[in-house]
Amino acid sequence: MKIASVFRRLRSAPKYAYWHISVRLLRNQQSGPGAAKLGHALRQIGRWAEAEAAYRVALKSSREPAPSKRLELARASWSHELSVILSKQEKHEAAYRAARDACAADDTPLPHAWQLRCTAKKVESNVGIVLAGQQIRRSGICTATLLWELAEAYTALSHWAEAKEALTSYVRIKPNDAEAQLRLGRICALIAKWRGTFTGPVDGGREALVFTPIPETARESDLSVVTCRKAALKAFVQATTLKPRRIRWRSGLADAHAAVGDLEKCIAAYEEALGMAEKAKGTWTFAVKHRWQYKIESARASLGEARVEDPHFDCAVTVPEPVPAPTAGRIPGLFFAQITYSGLHLSGLVSAVDCQELTISLDGVPIRRVKVDNSEILGTFVYAAGRNALPYFPVTADITVTTADGQPLQAAAGGDLMRLSIPHGDGSAMKFARSGHTLDKKGGIPYTSEQTRDRQDRYLRTYARVREFFETELDKSLFLIYGTLLGYHREGDFIKGDDDFDGGWISAHSEPQQVKAEAFDIIVELVKAGFVVSFNRRGRLLRVQLAEEVDEQDMHLDLHPIWFRNGNVWLHNNCSFPATREDFLPVTTGKLRDIEVAVPAATEKFLRNQYGASWNVPDPGFTYHDSDVHPSVLRHLSEALITIPEYRDLADRVKRETAGNPDAGRFFSVGSQEFYPLGRFIG
Structure with missing residues (x-):
């Protein structure tokens, strides 16, 4: 009896029995359609692994050099079924690949797109989310959830114009979504800043990204720098109106006002944000105060209403006239430079493939090589030449950024250079740069070898005094970590040119809040003993100086509490790896130059986990x-x-407990000091 006639008779049997008998009849099928029918039957009775194997046989046996349209559609359906079965088994990567195959073979069935979307979300594939979303939208479905997912995926893939379109459509559906308005404002500002967007196949990776410039002006409905700036301002106004207590959002609003030339509203927005920040509780407030104060005062100076003196108000970064048109197509990347409260800030995006390092130059003379962060589809870099370095820069100089093979990054406004103007510069930095002495990692003019050695010796003397205090008064070992430990262990000295000092101690606690409370107690004791203690703009504890070194730029020790939790060691800056207390204590001692220092018990384990x-x-x-x-x-x-x-609270406690103690030091927050007049805080 033929199988087809058997199936016709089985249709009247109970469903579960039907599929079991179907499996028995089809178990030897090796052809594409037959194996697919077997896979379908196995799926119906929940035999997932066997169903997977059957569909793989169907796909493998049906490969042809020039398949018919009918076979292509069948293979698409089988790939879709295979993806569903793999999802049931939580084989998400394989399910995603099968869903991609299904959509590639036939992108018309909506179930294929929905399955691709589900699997792409499981494996966090922005490419898959975009491909699925495009297919779903072509079918006429356009939900807010879908648009939000598309906007996030397009942004991650650096397809900014598509992200802007998706967010614009989203806020038409949900105009009161403040987060969406904020993101729309940011993406519009990003397009305007770089004067273009990246395009290309979303699944092509970095090598497929093509830069597409946009004009300065265009019709309101078209993409241009002016329309993006206006759209950014409108979106930021909406976001801050809907969420007036989101203080940091107001900096975006202020910058959007500045971008359209309204400096008075920029000042008003920053002043309002600064006033609100003074009453806020978040750690982020330490990082914004000086930046926002500078923005306010520099805007006032631009309006001819300067209230304070700052040589940076006369500095500028411009694009030389005539401004060249931005280059379209494959480019190595983009860079942008601006004067900020802290110095000359450079940032950029890298689209060159396998680019690990860039060279920043002034008038063709390298001043710093920087590493590229390649964790995203576009590489990024950031570097800041410090405020204290700018007086040694030339009065005017052209900034360029190049890849290791000499390709120039494109300036944000076009061309491959930006012109720096430092009226108070004396140009002496160029002499050092031409002799091969570039700026250091902190953006400063490097000290001479004699000056560096002198500062290192002073660090060591400070460490010796602080270590003695920790051991005698706190019963804690203060040992070397990070670069200071690396230099000691690897080279028997400081790393060449190293101009900071890192130490740590083991906390008695394992929870961050308790560790922090213990650090507060230590700060109080240090100040009572005459030391000057502070912390940086990120709220990271703690810095220690000798009272006699306070006027010296950056002459402080960076000391870190260290704790253990869930089998890992934890310490700032962003360090955690499997370790126990016994990997650190008891410490061993040695000599760094003529000063006795303590180091962790398992020094090489620490260095290997920190530096690779x-x-x-x-x-x-x-x-x-x-x-x-x-x-x-x-x-x-x-x-x-x-x-x-x-x-x-801690500042009040220090004040109470040191009252009447003439030998007490002091405690302060770098980010809480007033920025003006200049020089009233330690950088």
């Missing part, structure tokens, strides 16, 4: 990127940052 297997090979350009750190590590460590209320 090649820790013993010098890498002058080594750079930390927050993107290299898992978000869960950042979240846990952030709990040990000091907050504004905690700072205020």
Whole structure:
């Protein structure tokens, strides 16, 4: 009897029995359609692994050099079924690949697109989310959820214009979604800043990205710098109106006002944000005060209403006339430079493939090589030449950024250079640069070898005094960590040119809040003993100076509490790896120059986990990127940052407990000091 006639008779049987008998009849099928029918029957009775195997046989046996349209459609359907079966088994990567195959073979059935969307979300594939979303939208479905997913995916893939379109459509559906308005404002500002967008096949990776410039002006409905600036301003106004208590959003609003030339509203927005920040509780407030104060005063100076003196008000970064048209097509990347409160800030995007390092030059003379963060589809870089370095820059100079093989990055406004103007510069930095002495990692003019050695000796003397205090008064070992430990262990000295000092101590606690409370107690004792204690703009504890070194730029020790939790060691800056207390204590001692120092018990384990297997090979350009750190590590460590209320309470406590003590030091927050007049805080 033929199988077809058997199936006709079986249709009247109970459903479960029907599929079981179907499996028995089809179990030897090896052809594409027959194996697919077997897979379908196995799927109906939940035999997922066998169903997967059957569909793989169907796909393998039906491969043809020039398949018919009918076979292509059948293979698309089988790939879709295979993806569903793989999802049932939680084989998400394989399910995603099968869903991609199904859509590639036949992009018309909506179920194929929905399956691709589901699997892409499981494996966090922005490419898959975009491909699925495009297919779903072509079918006429356009939900807010779909648009939001598309906007996020397009943004991650650096397809900014498509992200803008998706967000614009989203806010038409949900105009009161403040977060969406904020993102729309940011993406519009981003397009206007770089005067273009990237396009190309979304699944082509970095090598497929093509830069597409936009004109300065165009019709309101078209993409241009002016329309993007207006759209950004409108979106930021909406976002801050809907969420007036989101203080940091107001900086975007202020910058949007400045971008359209309205400096008075820019000033008003920043002043309102600054006033609100003074009453806020978040650690982020330490990082914004000086930046916002500078923005306010520089805007006032531009309006001819300067209230304070700052040589940066006369500095500028411009594009030389005539401004060249931006280059379309494959470019190595983009860069942007501007004068900020802290100095000359450079940032950029890298589209060149396998680009690990860039060279920043003034008038063709390299002043710094920087590492590229390649964690996203576009590489990124950031570097700041410090405020204290700018007086040594030339009065005018052309800034260029090039790849290792000499390709210039495109300036944001077009061309491959931006012109820097420092009226108070004396040009002496160029003499050092021409002799091969580039700016240091902090953006400063490098000290001479004699000056560096003198500063290192002073660090050591400070460490000796602070270490003695920790051991005698706190019963804690203060040992070397990070670059200071690396230099000691690898080279028997400081790393060449190193101009900072890192130490740590083991906390008695394992929870960040308790670790922080213990650090507060230590701060009080240090100040009572005459030391000057502070913390940086990120709220990271703590910095220690000798009272006699306070006027010296950056002459402080960076000391870090260290704790153990869930089998890992934890410490700032963004460090966590499997370790126990026994890997650190008891410390061992040795001599760094003529000063006795303490080091962790398992020094090489610390260095290997912090710097990688090649820790013993010098890498002058080594750079930390927050993107290299898992978000869960950042979240846990952030709990040990000091907050504004905690700072205020601790400052009051220090004041009470040191009252009447003429030998007491002091405690302050770098980011809480008034920026003007200049020089009233330690950088």
